[in-house]
Amino acid sequence: MADGRASSAQSGENLLFLTDEQLRQGIEAMFFAYRGFTADPDRILSDMAYGRAHHRAVHFINRAPGTTVNNLLNILGVTKQSLNRVLRTLIEDGLVESKVGKADKRERHLFLTEEGHALEQKLSDAQRVRMRMAYREAGPDAVAGFRRVLEAMMDREMRNAYGRLKDSGT
Amino acid sequence: MADGRASSAQSGENLLFLTDEQLRQGIEAMFFAYRGFTADPDRILSDMAYGRAHHRAVHFINRAPGTTVNNLLNILGVTKQSLNRVLRTLIEDGLVESKVGKADKRERHLFLTEEGHALEQKLSDAQRVRMRMAYREAGPDAVAGFRRVLEAMMDREMRNAYGRLKDSGT
DNA sequence: TTGGAATGTCAACAACACTGACATATGCTG
DNA sequence: CAGCATATGTCAGTGTTGTTGACATTCCAA
Numbered sequence: 586m587a588d589g590r591a592s593s594a595q596s597g598e599n600l601l602f603l604t605d606e607q608l609r610q611g612i613e614a615m616f617f618a619y620r621g622f623t624a625d626p627d628r629i630l631s632d633m634a635y636g637r638a639h640h641r642a643v644h645f646i647n648r649a650p651g652t653t654v655n656n657l658l659n660i661l662g663v664t665k666q667s668l669n670r671v672l673r674t675l676i677e678d679g680l681v682e683s684k685v686g687k688a689d690k691r692e693r694h695l696f697l698t699e700e701g702h703a704l705e706q707k708l709s710d711a712q713r714v715r716m717r718m719a720y721r722e723a724g725p726d727a728v729a730g731f732r733r734v735l736e737a738m739m740d741r742e743m744r745n746a747y748g749r750l751k752d753s754g755t
Numbered sequence: 756m757a758d759g760r761a762s763s764a765q766s767g768e769n770l771l772f773l774t775d776e777q778l779r780q781g782i783e784a785m786f787f788a789y790r791g792f793t794a795d796p797d798r799i800l801s802d803m804a805y806g807r808a809h810h811r812a813v814h815f816i817n818r819a820p821g822t823t824v825n826n827l828l829n830i831l832g833v834t835k836q837s838l839n840r841v842l843r844t845l846i847e848d849g850l851v852e853s854k855v856g857k858a859d860k861r862e863r864h865l866f867l868t869e870e871g872h873a874l875e876q877k878l879s880d881a882q883r884v885r886m887r888m889a890y891r892e893a894g895p896d897a898v899a900g901f902r903r904v905l906e907a908m909m910d911r912e913m914r915n916a917y918g919r920l921k922d923s924g925t
Numbered sequence: 926t927t928g929g930a931a932t933g934t935c936a937a938c939a940a941c942a943c944t945g946a947c948a949t950a951t952g953c954t955g
Numbered sequence: 956c957a958g959c960a961t962a963t964g965t966c967a968g969t970g971t972t973g974t975t976g977a978c979a980t981t982c983c984a985a
Contacts (some may be wrong), residue, residue, distance in 0.1 A: 586814050586848070586928065594811050598873050599784075599853045600839075603890060603891065605883065605889055607890075608883045608886045608890070609818070609879070609883075610902070610921055610924065611886055611890070611901070611902065612792075612814075612882055612886060612919075613766040613791050613818075613878070613899070613903055613917060613920060613921075614901075614905040614906065614909075614917060615905065615912070616905075617790065617905075617909045617913040617917045618785075618906070618908040618909050618912060618913075619785065619789050620832060620903035620909070620910065621909045621910045621913060622782075622837055622908055627879035628760075629901070636939090636941070637761040637940085637941085638940075638941060638942090644782075646784075646786070647780070653960075653962080654963065654964090655961090655962065655963085658879075662790060663941085663942070663943090664815055664942075664943065664944085665945085665962090665963075665964080666942090666943080666964090666965080666966095667942055667943075669963080669964060669965075670940095670941080671760060671941090673757065673965095675966090677918050684970095686962095689951075689952070689961090689962085690949045690950075690951060690952085690962095691950065691952070691961065691963070692951095692961095692962065692963085693960040693962080693963070693964095697815040697848065706885045707765070707783070709779070709811065713775065713778045713779075713782070714779045715908060716781050716908070717773055717778055717905050717909065718779065719779075719907035720778070720821070720904065721773065722903075722907040723900065723903040723904040723906075724903075726858060726896075726900055727899070727900030727901075727903040727904050728781070728900065728904060729897070729899050729900060729913045730893065730894075730896055730897030730898065730899060730900025730904075731784075731900050731904035731905070732780070732781065732784055732859060732860075732892040732901075733892075733893040733894075733897040733900075733901075734788075734889050734890065734897050734898060735784040735785065735787075735788035735901070735951055736788070736893075737888065737889035737890075737893050738788040738791045738792055738885060738886070738889040739787045739790070739791045740787075740790065740794060741782075743788075743790060743791060746787065747783060747784065747787045750780075750783060751780055751783075754776050754779065754780065804970095805971095806970085806971050806972070807971085807972085808971075808972060808973085823931085823932095824932065824933090825930095825931065825932085825933080830930065833972085833973070833974090834973075834974065834975085835931095835932075835933080836934085836935095836973090836974080836975085837934090837972065837974075838974055839932085839933065839934075840971095840973095841933070841971095841972085843933090843934095854979085859931085859982080859983075860981075860982065860983090861931045861980095861981060861982055861983075862931065862932080863931090863932070863933095
């Protein structure tokens with residue numbers, strides 16, 4: 586199983602495809618690529634009092650304005666205490682606004698302020714530059730495959746969340 | 756630039772391909788997929804005194820037995836203090852062996868013990884299960900594209916490290 | 926022999942996650 | 956209205972992983 590042969594019975598067409606070696610290369614590619622993926626925003630954030638967690642919060646609030654805390658919690662997959670620490674600083678610093686819900690006053694709806702939008706732009710611009718280069722270098726067919734594999738790699742709930750966001754974006 | 760149109764001048768063929776919206780979907784796919792990617796090993800590790808950093812160390816020592824601390828440092832992209840804390844516990848617990856170099860006695864060459872191999876197997880088995888399912892679901896062409904985009908997303912040094920590991924694996 | 930490289934270690938600190946407990950306000954249901 | 960559930964916020968404690976900075980040891984090479 587660890588000697589380079591296929592690690593499970595495969596039909597002939599797959600014997601040369603799903604070897605442990607091929608899978609391990611994919612695993613390592615994910616590891617190295619994710620480092621690159623986060624490197625640029627991380628560099629920007631390290632000059633401020635913010636970190637990757639702030640980036641994620643700002644990204645998804647921008648993506649789904651008016652989202653509730655609970656919804657954000659589900660998307661980010663962290664505890665409310667962890668998210669709250671991040672949201673508190675963002676609200677204190679005037680990047681995020683929290684509005685009491687109209688229908689249900691227990692809920693808080695989150696919005697980016699102008700300043701919050703500015704940060705989001707700065708971070709996502711940096712991340713898009715790399716993404717655009719990678720997409721252009723690899724070509725449209727590769728991008729389609731890239732997306733298909735990533736989707737298949739997600740947990741079910743994350744795939745659902747991803748689908749909802751994808752559909753909401755025009 | 757944030758209104759959904761392509762964010763940089765593109766030739767016609769790319770106007771429908773590299774919109775900010777498409778790029779953002781790719782960014783979110785990476786985020787959600789990476790969560791799935793690490794979920795299974797993380798679950799296993801949380802039952803021990805180990806974390807993701809231990810997994811990474813064990814993975815690359817297994818991949819390149821006899822690697823030096825410095826080499827591992829470059830691959831993992833962390834400080835020696837951070838790596839050392841992880842290596843120390845792995846050595847203390849008898850999962851990793853550190854051998855003084857023959858040619859250069861300053862160097863330490865790292866190897867997995869039997870117990871270390873057992874943990875590596877357990878972790879990478881879990882990770883491969885998900886990878887294999889994703890690969891199978893997406894198909895060979897998608898996988899090729901997946902790998903091409905990921906490679907294009909890496910920093911140069913990481914792409915080099917990745918290439919060396921890839922070539923070393925038969 | 927001296928300088929520098931490789932390694933290891935100590936201390937302090939920060940970011941980010943977790944659990945557990947508790948408070949507050951609100952909504953819903955009987 | 957009473958009681959329970961939900962949504963949010965907060966406090967305290969803890970763990971993992973990363974960082975800087977400082978310093979010691981060992982050893983190679985000029």
